[in-house]
Amino acid sequence: MLLIDAKCGDKVKIEDFLGEDAIIKKIEAMGLRKGDVFEVLRVWGRNFLLKNETSKVVISFDVAKNIMVELLGKVVNPECECKPCKKKKHRWGWF
DSSP states (O other), rough: OOOOOOTEEEEEEEEEOOOOOOOOOOOHHHHHHOOOOEEEEETTTEEEEEEEEEEEEEEEEHHTTTTTEEEEEEEESSEEEEEEOOOOOOOOTOO
């Protein structure tokens, strides 16, 4: 499964990277390696907050769709939030 399919509280292991070499280099520059285990803390619209033993990383939807993961399990009591994107209403003057 792809990282974009993960939900709050999921514990995932990175299996493989998809896409062009430029995208793979960007992912590896963030410190993500094959075999790393992360917990999905929050999903905010198109952004994912991941946590491993030592650090936290925010990944956008565009990068997350290039990461293949294996679902290891769910955290029993996750302290997470899943918030959808909200469209802003533009108000013009007094109308």
